[in-house]
Amino acid sequence: MERLTPSAPVDPAPVDPAVFRDVLGAFASGITVLAATDPDGRPVGLACQSFASLSLDPPLVLICVGKGSSSWPAVRAAGRFGVSILDARQRAVCEALGRRGGDKFAGVEWETSAHGTVRITGALATVDCALDTVHEAGDHYLVTARVLELTARDGGSPLLYFRSDYATGAFG
Template structure:
């Protein structure tokens, strides 16, 4: 296979529907990023999350620039990444929708850094905002890890081809 020359790559347009279809073949876990805004919990569902560095301990995630929740979390400066278990599909859907009180009926306590820790999460990662980088229609958030907690041995909630899934076996 010959490498594509830069001029050729720039002249080709990628169909957005095809882009989503192909990248939808990549299975990912599901997280909820949470913080407190004037004492009230805020958060959003996020499947674009990754470990970035061990030294220093960094993670990354990618909120849409249209997100009304990310600016509130950014202002808090610290937040919690909740790794969802396979029984938390409804929580993911609820926190993935726009709305005033997305936390209605959702159990949570404060994590070590004071952010909402969702009841039933597999694990949580306390973080502080480290940096932000432009990422097209998303923001690339780089966060410094300040605390780690394992909560359960439950199976993870997975996202694949625009749907939630579960592991067939562990």
């Protein structure tokens, strides 16, 4: 992977992690759930706000996953996973999937797609994906995935995340 370097050496000032979180938290986003099934057919997944559209040709999406995620290895091993864009009414789903350990899917309604991916029932939209590339980027993996199928519900409003808190907005 090409890494761009400044022409003159720059000694960056150390970044305080709390300031980093505070300032970057001003960038509001929607929230998704990445999910697949393990070899026993059990759902595995995590809540993820670091999701973006990446390329139309070929159709790719971008996801950033923390290296500390205990669910990601199973999602990665599945090779295919669903990205469900959560509805404003799905805060509890986000909290369940954003927690480490326990039965993260207890009380969460989900279904499998024809691609074998896991979709969260009632999501605003779903993006079924096949894993494309995984790059190391600091304490995260930068993941690209090929889009297999897209679905979207009519209406609904997104669950938003802003400054470490949930927000909802009325749209349409």
